[in-house]
Amino acid sequence: MSVTQPKGALLDVVTPEGVPLRFEIAPAGARAGGVILDYLILIGGLLCLWIGAGLTGLAFSSILAQVVLVLLTFLAVHFYFTIFELRWQGATPGKRMMRTRVINRLGGPVTGEAILTRNFLRIVEIFIPVEFVTMWSSGSLSELPWYLVLGALLWVFLLTFLPLFNRQRMRLGDLAAGTVVVRNPKTALLGDMSEEARRRDLRARYAFEREHLEAYGEYELQVLEELLRSGRGASHAGTYMDVADRIAKKIRWGRRIRDTEAQDFLRAYYNALREHRERRLLFGRRKQDKHAKEL
Amino acid sequence: MNETLRSTRFRAEREPTWQRLEALIASAERGGFRRLRGHQVAELATLYRATVSSLSVARAISLDRNLLDYLESLCQRAYFVVYGPRRRVREMLTSFLLRDFPGAVRALRWHVALAALIFIGGVAAGWALVAQDPERFHAFVDAGLAGERGPTADTETLRASLYDGDELSDGDLSRFSAFLFQHNARVGILSFAVGILAGLPVFLLMAMNGVMLGAFSWLYTSRGLGADWWGWVLPHGITELLAVVLCGGAGFALAQGLLFPGPRRRLESLALRGREAGTVVLGAILMLLLAGLIEGIFRQRVTDIGVRYGVIVVTSALWIGYFGFGGRDRGAA
Numbered sequence: 286m287s288v289t290q291p292k293g294a295l296l297d298v299v300t301p302e303g304v305p306l307r308f309e310i311a312p313a314g315a316r317a318g319g320v321i322l323d324y325l326i327l328i329g330g331l332l333c334l335w336i337g338a339g340l341t342g343l344a345f346s347s348i349l350a351q352v353v354l355v356l357l358t359f360l361a362v363h364f365y366f367t368i369f370e371l372r373w374q375g376a377t378p379g380k381r382m383m384r385t386r387v388i389n390r391l392g393g394p395v396t397g398e399a400i401l402t403r404n405f406l407r408i409v410e411i412f413i414p415v416e417f418v419t420m421w422s423s424g425s426l427s428e429l430p431w432y433l434v435l436g437a438l439l440w441v442f443l444l445t446f447l448p449l450f451n452r453q454r455m456r457l458g459d460l461a462a463g464t465v466v467v468r469n470p471k472t473a474l475l476g477d478m479s480e481e482a483r484r485r486d487l488r489a490r491y492a493f494e495r496e497h498l499e500a501y502g503e504y505e506l507q508v509l510e511e512l513l514r515s516g517r518g519a520s521h522a523g524t525y526m527d528v529a530d531r532i533a534k535k536i537r538w539g540r541r542i543r544d545t546e547a548q549d550f551l552r553a554y555y556n557a558l559r560e561h562r563e564r565r566l567l568f569g570r571r572k573q574d575k576h577a578k579e580l
Numbered sequence: 581m582n583e584t585l586r587s588t589r590f591r592a593e594r595e596p597t598w599q600r601l602e603a604l605i606a607s608a609e610r611g612g613f614r615r616l617r618g619h620q621v622a623e624l625a626t627l628y629r630a631t632v633s634s635l636s637v638a639r640a641i642s643l644d645r646n647l648l649d650y651l652e653s654l655c656q657r658a659y660f661v662v663y664g665p666r667r668r669v670r671e672m673l674t675s676f677l678l679r680d681f682p683g684a685v686r687a688l689r690w691h692v693a694l695a696a697l698i699f700i701g702g703v704a705a706g707w708a709l710v711a712q713d714p715e716r717f718h719a720f721v722d723a724g725l726a727g728e729r730g731p732t733a734d735t736e737t738l739r740a741s742l743y744d745g746d747e748l749s750d751g752d753l754s755r756f757s758a759f760l761f762q763h764n765a766r767v768g769i770l771s772f773a774v775g776i777l778a779g780l781p782v783f784l785l786m787a788m789n790g791v792m793l794g795a796f797s798w799l800y801t802s803r804g805l806g807a808d809w810w811g812w813v814l815p816h817g818i819t820e821l822l823a824v825v826l827c828g829g830a831g832f833a834l835a836q837g838l839l840f841p842g843p844r845r846r847l848e849s850l851a852l853r854g855r856e857a858g859t860v861v862l863g864a865i866l867m868l869l870l871a872g873l874i875e876g877i878f879r880q881r882v883t884d885i886g887v888r889y890g891v892i893v894v895t896s897a898l899w900i901g902y903f904g905f906g907g908r909d910r911g912a913a
C-alpha cells in the first residue's frame with residue numbers, strides 16, 4: 286500500500302505571495318481528450334450554423350447572411366479557443382470536461398496576449414499536417430525524392446506530437462506563450478482524524494512511549510491515515526488486523542492485539558504518532574520514513 | 581500533554597475562511613469571474629491571501645495529509661480565479677486599440693523592418709526576373725489569381741481589369757471582400773505561427789508575396805499602366821500589405837526569441853517574445869478586415885485615379901500617425 290501519487294509530472298509555481306504551489310501537469314490523454322471534444326463542438330456548431338442557413342434558404346437568398354456566415358466561420362475557427370480561455374479563466378468546454386486549465390508557466394497571471402499567442406499557433410499544428418495529407422493524397426509528393434518525404438513526415442509528426450516529447454506536455458503554442466496546461470484539482474476536506482473526545486478515550490487505553498513512536502516516519506503516518514480514511518466496513522477488518530500486527534511487532538508492543546480492537550489500536554497509534562511528529566516538526570525536525578534518520 | 585493538537589486547533593480556527601473561499605470560487609468556476617460582485621471580488625482577494633498563508637502554516641505544523649492536499653487544491657483553484665485572464669474581451673479590445681497594439685508594433689519595429697525589407701526585396705526580384713523573361717510570370721503568380729492578366733494579355737484587357745468592376749454586383753463584392761479577408765487573415769496568422777520554425781518559412785512567405793506583387797507591377801508598368809496599377813492596388817494595399825508585413829515581423833520576433841535568447845533562458849525568452857507578437861497579430865487581423873472593406877466596397881466603385889491616390893495618402897498618413905504616436909504616454913513624450 287502506498288500514498289496515492291499524482292500520475293502526471295509536477296510543476297512548482299511560486300505565487301506572487303511567495304508560496305509555492307505544486308500543480309499536476311495535465312497528462313497527454315486529458316489534453317488529447319480536451320482538444321478532440323473542443324473540435325467536435327466547434328465543427329458540430331459550424332455544421333449546425335451552415336445547415337441551418339441552408340435549410341432556411343438564407344445562405345442562398347441573402348448576401349448579408351453569406352457575409353456573416355463567412356465571418357462567423359473565420360471567427361469560430363481561429364478564435365474559439367481564445368474567447369473561451371479568456372472568459373473562463375483558462376478553460377474551454379473541452380478542457381472543462383477534462384478538468385484541465387491553462388496557467389502561466391513563469392508565474393503570475395495568464396495575460397490576454399499569452400492566450401492569443403498560444404492559440405494563433407494552432408494553425409501550425411493543424412493546417413500543416415492537413416496540408417501534408419492533402420499533398421500526399423493528391424500524389425504531388427510522389428515526385429519528390431523519398432528522403433524528403435520521409436523528412437517531412439517526421440517533421441509533421443514531431444510538431445503534432447510535441448507534447449509527448451517533453452515532461453510538461455507543452456505544445457508549440459505553450460512554448461511560444463509561456464503557458465502550461467494543468468489539472469484542475471478538487472480535494473474534499475474530510476473530518477479531522479484526531480477529533481477530541483475519541484482521542485482522549487484512546488489515549489487512556491493505549492499509552493505509547495517515545496521509543497514506540499520513533500519507529501515510523503511521516504510517510505508511514507500518511508499511509509496509515511489513508512488506510513483509516515479509506516473504509517470502516519468489515520472488508521477492512523482483515524487489513525486492519527494485518528497492519529496492527531505488523532506495527533505491534535515493529536514497535537515491540539508487549540500485548541497481543543485482539544481482532545476487535547485492531548482499528549482502535551491503529552487510530553490510537555495514528556494519533557500518538559501524529560502528535561509526536563508534529564511536535565518534532567515544530568522544532569524543524571522531520572523524519573521522512575522508517576528508514577530515514579530524523580533530520 | 582492533554583492539550584488539543586496544535587494542528588487540530590489551527591484547523592478549527594481557519595476552517596470557516598476556507599469554506600467561504602471555496603463557496604466563492606465555486607460560483608466563479610460556474611459563471612466566470614464576472615458573476616462576482618464588487619465586494620465579493622475584494623473578499624475573494626482577502627480570503628485567497630488568508631488561505632495561501634494557511635497553506636504555508638499547515639506545511640509547517642500539520643501532518644494531516646488530507647488537510648494539506650485540500651489546502652493545496654483550494655489554493656490552486658483560487659489561483660486560477662485570481663490570476664486567470666481576467667479582463668473582459670471588450671475592455672481588452674479598447675485598451676488594445678488605444679495602447680497595446682501600437683506599443684507592441686513599436687516594440688517590434690526592427691523585426692517589422694526586416695519583414696518589410698524582405699518583402700520589398702521580393703518585389704524587386706519579382707520585377708527583375710519577370711522583366712528578363714516574361715514567361716516566368718506564370719511561375720510566380722497562381723493561375724487562378726492571375727485570371728486573364730498575364731504577359732500575353734493585350735493592354736486593353738489589362739486596363740479594363742483596373743477600371744471595370746469585373747462585372748460584379750454589389751452583393752458579389754461584399755461576399756468577395758469577406759472571403760478575401762478570411763483568406764488574408766489566415767495567411768497572416770500562418771506567417772506569424774511559422775516563426776516558431778526558426779523563421780525560415782516567414783522569410784519565404786514574405787519574399788513570395790513580394791515576388792508576386794513585383795511580377796504584376798512589371799507587367800502593368802511595361803504597358804504604360806504603372807500609375808493606374810498602383811492607384812488600383814494601393815488604396816487597400818497600404819493597409820493589407822502593412823498588416824502582412826506586421827505578421828511577418830511578429831513571426832521573426834518568435835524566431836528571435838527561440839534562436840537568440842540573449843541573457844534569458846531560451847524558453848523564457850521565447851515566451852516573452854511570443855506574447856508581444858500575439859498582440860501584433862491580432863491588430864494585423866483587424867487591419868486586414870479594414871483592408872477587405874476598402875477592397876471589396878471602395879475599389880470597384882471609385883475609378884477616379886485622383887480619388888484613389890487620395891485614399892493612398894490618407895491611409896498612409898493614418899498608419900504612420902497611429903503607429904508612430906498612438907498610445908504613447910504623454911508625460912514621457
